Amino acid sequence: MQTDLDPRNLIGRKAFDRNGAKIGTIDEIYLDDATGVPEWAAIRTGLFSRDAFVPLEPSELVEGTLRIPFERALIKDAPDFGVGRHLSPEQEIQLYHHYGLDIASPAPPPDRDFGRLAGTDEA
Numbered sequence: 737m738q739t740d741l742d743p744r745n746l747i748g749r750k751a752f753d754r755n756g757a758k759i760g761t762i763d764e765i766y767l768d769d770a771t772g773v774p775e776w777a778a779i780r781t782g783l784f785s786r787d788a789f790v791p792l793e794p795s796e797l798v799e800g801t802l803r804i805p806f807e808r809a810l811i812k813d814a815p816d817f818g819v820g821r822h823l824s825p826e827q828e829i830q831l832y833h834h835y836g837l838d839i840a841s842p843a844p845p846p847d848r849d850f851g852r853l854a855g856t857d858e859a
Contacts, residue, residue, distance in 0.1 A: 743765035743774045746765050746774070746797075749761070751777070751804055754807060762780075778819045787816075788814045790806070791831070806835060810835070814831065
């Protein structure tokens with residue numbers, strides 16, 4: 737998905753599954769904590785139903801609608817974390833697993849010399 741897209745422009749757009757079936761309307765967009773890039777969309781799946789979280793990558797914005805490359809049933813069965821709150825890393829992992837997406841492991845911290853070792857005379 738375009739990462740330079742303003743997330744505010746996604747709210748209110750219609751969302752469709754891989755077969756063109758309407759899922760609902762984008763209710764909220766969730767940004768990655770580290771990068772600020774839009775990562776998840778909460779889709780209102782009906783008048784009296786809940787929001788379903790969908791990944792924005794590998795979804796596409798096509799002719800003003802969000803095309804999600806998953807079946808409607810899988811989307812509607814996504815874990816329900818409620819909207820309006822921050823997604824924890826554990827909740828994101830659950831969503832990645834639900835959609836069968838690979839999770840990029842965070843890079844290991846750099847190996848640095850933070851000072852001299854105790855018991856050595858080197859300055």
